Amino acid sequence: MEQPASHLIIKRAEGVSVVEFADRKILEELSIQEIGEELERLVESEPGIKLLLNFRNVDHLSSAALGMLITLNKKINERSGSLKLSDINRQIFEVFKITRLNRVFDIHENAEAALNVFNA
Amino acid sequence: MRCPEDFGVADSELTEIVVPNTLRDAKTPEERILQDLQRNGYDEQAIFAIKLALEEALTNAVKHGNQNDPNRQLTIRFLVQPRQVVIAIRDEGVGFTPELLPDPTADENLELPNGRGIMLMFAYMTRIRFNDAGNEVWMLKDLDEDG
Numbered sequence: 001m002e003q004p005a006s007h008l009i010i011k012r013a014e015g016v017s018v019v020e021f022a023d024r025k026i027l028e029e030l031s032i033q034e035i036g037e038e039l040e041r042l043v044e045s046e047p048g049i050k051l052l053l054n055f056r057n058v059d060h061l062s063s064a065a066l067g068m069l070i071t072l073n074k075k076i077n078e079r080s081g082s083l084k085l086s087d088i089n090r091q092i093f094e095v096f097k098i099t100r101l102n103r104v105f106d107i108h109e110n111a112e113a114a115l116n117v118f119n120a
Numbered sequence: 121m122r123c124p125e126d127f128g129v130a131d132s133e134l135t136e137i138v139v140p141n142t143l144r145d146a147k148t149p150e151e152r153i154l155q156d157l158q159r160n161g162y163d164e165q166a167i168f169a170i171k172l173a174l175e176e177a178l179t180n181a182v183k184h185g186n187q188n189d190p191n192r193q194l195t196i197r198f199l200v201q202p203r204q205v206v207i208a209i210r211d212e213g214v215g216f217t218p219e220l221l222p223d224p225t226a227d228e229n230l231e232l233p234n235g236r237g238i239m240l241m242f243a244y245m246t247r248i249r250f251n252d253a254g255n256e257v258w259m260l261k262d263l264d265e266d267g
Contacts, residue, residue: 067233091168098243099236100225
């Protein structure tokens, strides 16, 4: 049977798992559960994971996606890992501000800045 | 429920689409509305706002209102004008009381995974009204009022 295509592009950089989303529609409701499950598997496979979610391909967001990120963040913290977000466009950052989730997540301007903090 | 008076639109002007209660079927009216927005020259920021509110409302109707029951239906009514959009979504559920929802931006609720959809609808649209039962929502985006 054919495996469902991954929604994520995962790379390693300086001890950090850097995840990008494979297409722009990924954060729509229909895919969020699958993305959440894929990210949870990644977190479970590496205790103390340093995970950077790069949002440069993302131009839309929903409350369900925010919920998925909150659940993921808790799971990472429980496993002594660390999650950072980067490259969030202006409109999507506004959603984080309206919901005050910019206070919950560690958000960086770009991936390079986030990697520097991970490895400081 | 009729279109709220202060939305400035007559019911007869609205297009109605009825779809089965699935997120996939809910894409049909969403795409129609988004095409109308493009055709009417809405900018990226307005489309982002309307799409966000519309998807939250549709998701609420499918999951919470109609309890993911594919035998139920969603009724979507809408009108897209150059400076104003009216969208109504009705489900066949028992409804809810929006005022009773906890504030998702309160410190104690910040890390709850749910409960942000309604507040985002209010944040991104000019006006939101629910019918008394709470199973029908009316949303207005008015570019002139938003300034």
